[in-house]
Amino acid sequence: MKALGIALHELWGLFVEDATLTIGTLICVALAAFVVPRLGIATQWRAPILFAAVVLMLLENVYRGARRT
Amino acid sequence: MSWLHSSTAFVAAFLASLVECVEALTIVLAVGTTRGWRSALLGAAASTIFLALLVALFGPALGRIPITTLQLIVGILLLLFGIRWLRKAILRAAGVISIHDEAKIYEKEKALMREAGTPARASFDTVAFIACFKAVSLEGLEVTFTVLAIGAGGSLLVASIGAALAAVLVILLGLALHRPLSRVPENTLKFIVGIMLTAFGIFWIGEGLRYPWPGEDLALIAMVVLLLLSSALGVRLARSRARVTELA
Numbered sequence: 001m002k003a004l005g006i007a008l009h010e011l012w013g014l015f016v017e018d019a020t021l022t023i024g025t026l027i028c029v030a031l032a033a034f035v036v037p038r039l040g041i042a043t044q045w046r047a048p049i050l051f052a053a054v055v056l057m058l059l060e061n062v063y064r065g066a067r068r069t
Numbered sequence: 070m071s072w073l074h075s076s077t078a079f080v081a082a083f084l085a086s087l088v089e090c091v092e093a094l095t096i097v098l099a100v101g102t103t104r105g106w107r108s109a110l111l112g113a114a115a116s117t118i119f120l121a122l123l124v125a126l127f128g129p130a131l132g133r134i135p136i137t138t139l140q141l142i143v144g145i146l147l148l149l150f151g152i153r154w155l156r157k158a159i160l161r162a163a164g165v166i167s168i169h170d171e172a173k174i175y176e177k178e179k180a181l182m183r184e185a186g187t188p189a190r191a192s193f194d195t196v197a198f199i200a201c202f203k204a205v206s207l208e209g210l211e212v213t214f215t216v217l218a219i220g221a222g223g224s225l226l227v228a229s230i231g232a233a234l235a236a237v238l239v240i241l242l243g244l245a246l247h248r249p250l251s252r253v254p255e256n257t258l259k260f261i262v263g264i265m266l267t268a269f270g271i272f273w274i275g276e277g278l279r280y281p282w283p284g285e286d287l288a289l290i291a292m293v294v295l296l297l298l299s300s301a302l303g304v305r306l307a308r309s310r311a312r313v314t315e316l317a
Binding site for chain 2 (some may be wrong): 010011014015016017018021022025026029032033043044046047048050051054055058059061062063065066067
C-alpha cells in the first residue's frame with residue numbers, strides 16, 4: 001500500500017511541480033476550448049491564441065518564480 | 070504523418086530518453102560500485118520488464134480511444150510535463166535554482182548506499198535492488214510516457230526507435246566509462262526537450278480541439294523557434310527579477 005502511494009505520488013510529480021504553473025496551463029487550455037469559440041474568433045486564430053496564452057503564462061510564472069526563490 | 074512530424078518526434082524522443090537514461094545510469098553506477106553489481110543490475114532489469122509490461126498493457130488501449138480525444142488528453146499531459154521541464158530549465162539557466170549535477174548526485178547516492186550498511190556477500194542485496202528498481206522505473210516511466218505521448222499521432226515506431234537508440238547509447242557509454250556521464254550537457258538538453266515537449270503538447274491540444282494550425286505541421290517548427298526565443302526572454306526576466314530581489 002505504501003509502495004502504491006509512493007508510485008502515485010511520483011506519477012503526480014511528473015506533471016505537477018509548481019501548482020500555479022499547472023493551474024495556469026489548465027486555465028489556458030480551458031479558455032482556448034470554451035471561451036475563445038464564444039468570442040466569435042475565426043478558427044484559424046484559435047490555435048495561435050492558445051500558443052500565445054501558454055507562452056505569456058509561462059513567462060509570468062518564471063518571473064514570479066524568480067521573485068519567490 | 071509527414072517526414073517533418075516524424076523527424077521532430079524522433080529527435081524529441083531521443084533527447085528526452087537520453088536525459089532520463091543518463092540520470093538512471095548515475096544511480097545504477099553509484100549503487101553498483103558501492104554495493105555490488107548483481108543486485109543493482111537485477112533491479113534495473115526487473116524495472117525494464119515492469120515498464121515493458123506497462124507498455125504492453127496500456128499501449129494497445131490507446132488505439133481504442135477516438136483520435137481527437139486522445140490528442141486532447143495526451144496534449145494536455147504532454148504540455149503539463151514539458152512546461153514543467155521548461156520552467157525549471159529557464160530558472161536554472163537564470164541561476165535562480167541550482168544546475169543539475171550528475172557527479173554530485175553520484176557521490177550523494179554512493180554516500181546513501183554506504184550509510185545503508187555493508188551488504189552480505191554472495192546474497193541478494195535488497196537495498197541495491199530497490200534503489201535501482203526505483204531509479205530506473207521513475208526515469209523509465211518518463212521515457213515511456215514521452216514516447217507514447219509523442220507517438221500518439223501515428224509516429225509511435227519512430228519515437229520508440231529514437232528512445233531505444235538513446236538508451237543503447239547511454240548503456241554503451243556507461244559500460245565503457247564506468248562513471249556518470251557528467252560531461253553530457255544535461256541542462257541544455259533539458260531546455261531543448263522542454264521546448265519540444267511543450268510545442269508537441271500545444272500542437273496536439275490544437276488538433277484535439279479541431280483548430281487548424283497555420284502551415285499545418287510546419288507550425289511545430291515555428292512553435293519550437295518561438296518557444297526558444299520566449300525562453301531566452303524568460304531567462305533574462307528571471308535573472309533581472311532575482312537580482313532585484315537580492316538587492317532588496
